[in-house]
Amino acid sequence: MKIKFNIRRFNPDDSKLNEPYFQAYDVEVTEGMTVLEALLKINEEQDPTLAFRKSCRSAICGSCAMKVNGFSKLTCSLQVIPEYKKKGRMVIEPLANHKQVKDLVVDLNPFWKKIEKVTPYLTPMDKEHEERSVSEEDEKTIDQSQRCIMCGCCNSECNALEIDSKFIAPAALAKAWRFVGDVREGDKKKRLERLSEEHGMWDCVRCIHCTQYCPKDVAPLKQIEMLRSSAMKAGILDNPGAKHVEAMADSVRRVGRLDEAAMTFKTLGFLRSIGMIPFGLKMELHGKMPLPILFPKIEKIEEVKKIYEEAAKQGTEQEKKKEE
């Protein structure tokens, strides 16, 4: 079956063509052929100048991530025919949120820099040379995060990174949990404090792209959630992200609902909330200002309160069991 591949190319060295452009290739595709195989075929039979990264061709080295029909994928584990049948086209582009340096190759330096930022190595609790026993359950808590192959799909899809290039981004955050969640790690609190700074874990907009497009089921957002709740449990609360969550949890406990006004106040603090007043007045004009005093409680709010207590109890019991 012949399929047209539209590939976004770019070569900064070519003075005639130093803008990105699309080039089409007709490729004879066989059943089971992967996108990477098709690209290699283009290299061999039509155009050796097309540049892209590849190595293991078995979805484990992380080289071959690209955008296929608009979304970041490992091309070596994506079959052409089903993808083409579903989307009716075959558009290949380099990863987003990274600079295209040639054809399908992007500049990954910022990616590695972000990984380096989270001190990506274990700082063991006890230094003597002896195996530390690790229960199956402890291993499981970090197992998912350590499946990461550093392919960059998540960062390419990350909406927060799209807007804020300084955002630490999902790959590094998943890596961070791999250490924070490790029972052998000694510097958990320090790590969590650093992650709570600006452009850190609280800047994630929860768009769920990372979890959706990670080819190895690392679910970075889930790791971020665990980092956040660990930070809160460790008492690292003096930042807008944690305050926001605290305000929320408090509001639900009190009235069973999300109380916007109280949350704004608690998250931003008194002064910045005052700054919101002109904006609030405009909202008020349209009847949009929530009125905290009148906020009705849900029925049986006492059940919610009890659930808070019970969940907290379960949590401490678990901690205790772990200590033993």
Add this chain to the structure above:
Amino acid sequence: MADKLRYAYYPGCASQEITKEANVTTRLVARKLGIELHDMPKASCCGAGLLTDYDYQLYIAINARIFAEAEQMGMDIMTICSTCLMVMRTANYNLKTSPELLAKTNEILATVGLHYRGTVEVKQLLWVLAGEYGLNNLKKKVVKPLDWMKIAPFYGCHSLRPSNALGFDDPEMPQSLDKVIEALGAQPVDYSGKTKCCGFQVDLVAVETAEVMTATRLLDGKKHGANCFVTPCPFCHINLDNYQNLAEKQVEKKIEMPVFHLSQLVGLALGLTPQDIGLSRHLVSPSRILR
């Protein structure tokens, strides 16, 4: 339709206050379409994703309590908020796929005399219209086709991802909102931002990111020829409409893009008036594109 559709109705916190208009309109629309909505007086907030960061087990238990109420009512839940949808469906998915979690959660529920068996489904208005109710049936009810409108469907994040827990629409090429727009006689506009994020979750945490993000989405739709936006989610609405003004200032560009709640758009096509559907509550006035 064989049976009358009945749902345990969960408007979500936002639509009980800030975006009241969506709640009011949904009730009117449901009446016109013959969908029964039953209130859930005990239902608390789902946690809006934030409780997950606070304590995972608490988040699950709070949601299980909501499901238990619907289970007692013998109905599935319908919400009009994508974030509620995602949060509840994820909790429900985890409960249904992990017997351990379900047992642990029921231990907590037992202390308030409740139990969740795991039989409830959670849906949102968009899914009900495009799914059970059916686009053809919807089309039949249209009295005022919106044929002059070019609408950018803004799916946002939480009606699409994570697809394992949500599963109604394909996150890479969602159809439902486009189809509803067509059923109402209007023309959907295609643009890549339609599956992306409005920035709501960091409105108070990373203000600049949130505002630039909001502006980027609106400008993207505008560039592709939209004269208004529609979203199934009140949080997206807050950012796209209420904060549009701030977003404009942040990127120093005029946007002036009216944004509808899904229910409002349906309401208009079913013959409801701008007063009925609370359009005066919008910060960016939609009056210029109304006929």
Add this chain to the structure above:
Amino acid sequence: MRAAIEAARAGLNVAVVTKIYPVRSHSVAAQGGINAALKETDSWEAHMFDTIKGSDYLGDQDAIEALCKEAPSDIMELERMGAIFSRDAHGHIAQRPFGGAGYPRTCYLADRTGHSLLHVMFEQLMKHGIYVYDEWHVVKLVAEDNISKGVIAIELSTGKLHRLHSKATIIATGGYGRVYKTTTNALSSTGDGMALALNAGVDLMDMEFVQFHPTVLPRTGILMTEGARGEGGFLLNSKGERFMEKYAPKVKELASRDVVSRAEQTEIEEGRGVNGCVLLDLRHLGAKKINERLSQIKDLAINFSGVNPIEEPVPVKPGAHYSMGGIATDNDGGTKVTGLFAAGEAACVSVHGANRLGGNSLLETIVFGRRAGLKAAQFCKDAKLYPFPDRFLKDASQEVAVIYERENGESIFKIRNEMNDAMEAHCGIFRDRDRLTKGYDKIKELKERFKKVSLTDKNDNYNNELLHIFEVGQMLDISEAILVGAINRQESRGSHYRRDFPKRDDENWLKHTLIYKDGEEFKIRYRDVRVTKFKPEERKY
């Protein structure tokens, strides 16, 4: 990377040069595990015996002793560095049975052991602040008067040639699986370091020993780990028979790899195959075990062969997997050239002899990587830095320029494909003089044609075609070395099976093949095997 870390710990200024990012290295694909005698009921001597027997007595026993003795402490060190292993009920590192081993001594992380260890190495690299030349492709090892001066590398992003001047150089460039058509190896496993070393005047040892892995997916060559059989998988022929009962009645599927691969090839050639494959049956393990212990295998089988091992048996066949041979080194990675070291799959110490046991090569990279790093560090403390004459860089630039200028030559891909086919057909599992000679002639022909290849891509940056020309040139050298070794070894031992000499011959052939280059000509010498504890005996499974 293990070597670099050790050298950095010894206080040296170290840099790593790699043609792909460090975490892309092919070690990442190792699935099954890494061996060490950790338990009280196990012993390093038992590990040593299994390794020697597996090697068909060609391994050097002093080297194997070092490997097995130092394994437990090296594993513990990895654990301290933060490596994650699957654990047993007591929280200790779990171990699974592996082919050719008399004790379950393979440590693992599910089926992602190599991934786990490689990423830990990368973490330690960052911890020690070791500089990495990412995407720099070495095209020359520079040695003069038997003294190593450093390397010349192409920076991919610019196409510039650079001189990297050093007191000591350690080669750890991995295997050459890409010489063959069906291989489990990555596209980057082109054996560069071996050929570069050969051309720098170093000996290659035991190149005729190529391991064919018994369970490889057809077409793509993707590996189904030995762990799949370790966990209890069966191999079936077209009649549904567990044919390994016939070839290795005692251990069946867990016989050593050469034995299983030959059994499969025999079944296939005698008409009991299924479309050129046999079947790997995991169904009886159940969904739970497959999902927990072999989840990657499941994904690979589904994505690359469209078969879900929970429901159906997976068609598999033998494929080129591992290079037992390589750069001849002493037990500390040293080579004939002063200041030039080698470790990992690129090196031949030799611990694997004629056949490597699963789980021993990750171990080799760790134990001998550490040793080479330490030795290089000691060496550098006293050694002086010899000048790196400019002419080497000039010559290399000239060589590249010539390739750029050549017009209307042959395509490099065509030559590579013909090489792949020739090696598969003439130098595979079953060999004889005829086939091998045909293969040799073909490689010689390709070498001539190679001199006339030209480039379509005349750009400098990310010119993969140019790099591939270097890789293929090197693989042609490697192919020739394999063939020369294979033609001359007139016996069958381990992975090297001659139909015309089907017996092992300890009297004449208990010795290592050493290949070196004299001008363009490949020459052979032999060296005796170092036997210490275990006398050669017949190998039965």
